[in-house]
Amino acid sequence: MNVDTLVKTTLEKLGCPVERLKYDGKAKTFITYQIVVGQDTHFSDDESGAEEFTYRADIYSRVDYIALMRNTKRALKEAGFYGITFDPEVFEESTGYYHIPVEFKYMEV
Secondary structure, eight states, X not given: OOHHHHHHHHHHTTSSOEEESOOOSOOSEEEEEEEEEEEEEEEETTEEEEXXXXXXXXXXXXXXXXXXXXXXXXXXXXXXXXXXXXXXXXXXXXXXXXXXXXXXXXXEO
């Protein structure tokens, strides 16, 4: 399974719709995700020994989302992601959604 598939399947286990970059549905809670950076690392003799991926997921919700934040962090950790960071939450007046960004990393060796 590649890292992109792992991100999607891990987030889908949380029980709300998950889409890459854009969601067009009408769910009260949904998650979008995107790759931010993919870079070679762990060099030896000018050869990369691994690739580190940084992803960003955005949780959007019109209902209480604190439990979803905790479950997201737990699910990502269990799937092997690390460096999980939640950025400041905001309320988007134009959509009525709370927006909670989260960034996380994964290493493919």
